[in-house]
Amino acid sequence: MxxxxxxxxxxxxxxxxxxxxxxxxxxxxxxxxxxxxxxxxxxxxxxxxxxxxxxxxxxxxxxxxxxxxxxxxxxxxxxxxxxxxxxxxxxxxxxxxxxxxxxxxxxxxxxxxxxxxxxxxxxxxxxxxxxxxxxxxxxxxxxxxxxxxxxxxxxxxxxxxxxxxxxxxxxxxxxxxxxxxxxxxxxPLVARRFHAPAEAEGWAGVLGGTERGPVLISTGAWGAGNHVLETARVIAGAGFLPVVLCGSNRRLRSRASRTPGVVALGWVTDMPGLLAASRALVDNAAGQTALEALAAGVPVIGYRPIPGHGKDGVRRMAEEGLTAHATGPRSLVRALDEATVPGPVREWRAAEARRLFAxxxxxxxxxxxxxxxxxxxxxx
CATH class of the missing domain: 3.40.50 (Rossmann fold)
Known part of the structure; x- marks a missing residue:
């Protein structure tokens, strides 16, 4: 103190x-x-x-x-x-x-x-x-x-x-x-290591290989989230590798690690490297992890936000043009398709993110x- x-x-x-x-x-x-x-x-x-x-x-x-x-x-x-x-x-x-x-x-x-x-x-x-x-x-x-x-x-x-x-x-x-x-x-006040090119190769052995690459699912430091494993299954069904960031929630990590096709991680110290190895972040709180992803050039999709400030923040980030806001499983898959391939929407959101950090x-x-x-x- x-x-x-x-x-x-x-x-x-x-x-x-x-x-x-x-x-x-x-x-x-x-x-x-x-x-x-x-x-x-x-x-x-x-x-x-x-x-x-x-x-x-x-x-x-x-x-x-x-x-x-x-x-x-x-x-x-x-x-x-x-x-x-x-x-x-x-x-x-x-x-x-x-x-x-x-x-x-x-x-x-x-x-x-x-x-x-x-x-x-x-x-x-x-x-x-x-x-x-x-x-x-x-x-x-x-x-x-x-x-x-x-x-x-x-x-x-x-x-x-x-x-x-x-x-x-x-x-x-x-x-x-x-x-x-x-x-x-x-x-935003985001550490400069998220703005610099990061080394992603160290994550290759952890994440393995999938057709369309890893997609992170953020649950904050405490591992809070609604139907996180259902979200992971939707992402896996779209051909991506769902990577659940469980924070300090050991119960969530245990459940996620037993789910086929899902990678479950606890507290991650090398977030710049993990983001560099990922195709997108699925976010539920519009907090610091989402901002770190935007700083690293990783597209963000708000989905199943936690109540209160999370719900309002996810909606506001989308209104600002920084992220997509998916309202259901099909909407999430469409948003992932849009965010992970080159196109005008992806480029527009990337430009808005760069303007945010100016x-x-x-x-x-x-x-x-x-x-x-x-x-x-x-x-x-």
Whole structure:
């Protein structure tokens, strides 16, 4: 939790940035790590903190476990939570402000000790935390929220935050109208190793050979998904090799590994190489794995999304022209046919993906950090 594990803040020309993430899956951690790399590469000092660790003992762990169980095992419950607390819409609704309030004291102590020039939430609870404090005047450090979702639910948004960085111009416009504060296009924060040519030969022995090549099925870090093995059978029936990315879900991996014609993988460290060896990614959450695939030039098809933000995000990615959205087995096969052979639709989506990554969060954060003299650096 302590940002003193980062650089010591003594740089003379750089600024200090405090990134507030959350240990929910792996996507937010990947975003925070890439943002730190870019900031430090530009000569700044960056550190990160997990907002769940700022909550009273046991509360953050309980929040994470409830979310994991709901998404993986009782998706109808998560769909209800999303509809009540998160889904965009007019009128008053309950929010996570009371939960954010539990982290305020420890967060303000951290800020006072480390004295950042800009605070950067990359998780919606963190955005509520900084927004509430800024609105009350309890936090003098500006906050720039990096919104990682294509479907921007209401808990990302708080008028107290100074800047919202969004994936696309359309999303930025919606956010600007919703909160009346500045919103800019930053594109996705995806590690540069996904943009560079990757070595795929190492996967040849694992994936074997099929007529049309491997197709990845993403289920996130926790192995969440609806009818994953049925999806694998549809893909196999179309002549591809279905490769199920099971994350930490041992039960799913065991079941998938016993399914004929299916390759089941646990946690994969060489995702660039695996993507380079694959023809397409079938995605169910519109999260970081989908963005990594687009960065690597691998076409993405949204199919059987998880409820809530997954369903809305998959639909929004397709509306942005970045992916296909298959609504049934036949639609999935058609989308795979279209995505894996040269043609105008494939080229159009590839061009949209390249345009998505043209923007960068770094200049916006540097502008915000340079707007004033900044607080005096204190030793941690």
């Amino acid at each position: 302590d940002p003193s594990s980062g650089n010591d803040g003594k740089t003379s020309t750089g600024r200090r940035f405090l990134i507030v993430s959350a240990g929910m899956g792996s996507g937010h951690a990947a975003v925070a790590a890439e943002l730190m790399r870019r900031l430090e590469g530009a000569g700044h000092t960056a550190a990160q903190v997990d907002v769940l660790e700022l909550l009273p003992p046991g509360v953050g762990r309980g929040v994470r476990e409830f979310y994991r169980v709901a998404v993986c095992h009782v998706p109808a419950v998560y769909a209800g939570v999303y509809a009540v607390f998160l889904r965009p819409g007019k009128g008053p609704r309950p929010g996570n402000g009371p939960l954010a309030a539990l982290a305020e004291r420890r967060f303000l102590q951290l800020v006072e000790r480390w004295r950042p020039h800009v605070i950067v939430p990359v998780f919606h609870l963190a955005a509520q935390l900084t927004g509430r404090l800024r609105a009350r005047g309890s936090l003098t450090v500006p906050g720039a929220v990096v919104i990682t979702d294509f479907a921007v639910h209401r808990q990302w948004l708080h008028p107290g935050n100074d800047l919202n960085l969004c994936l696309t111009s359309g999303i930025a416009g919606e956010v600007r109208r919703a909160v009346g504060r500045s919103a800019a296009v930053s594109g 923007a960068d969060a770094l200049p916006h954060l540097e502008d915000l950090a340079g707007a004033g003299p900044g607080p005096r650096a204190h030793e941690v």
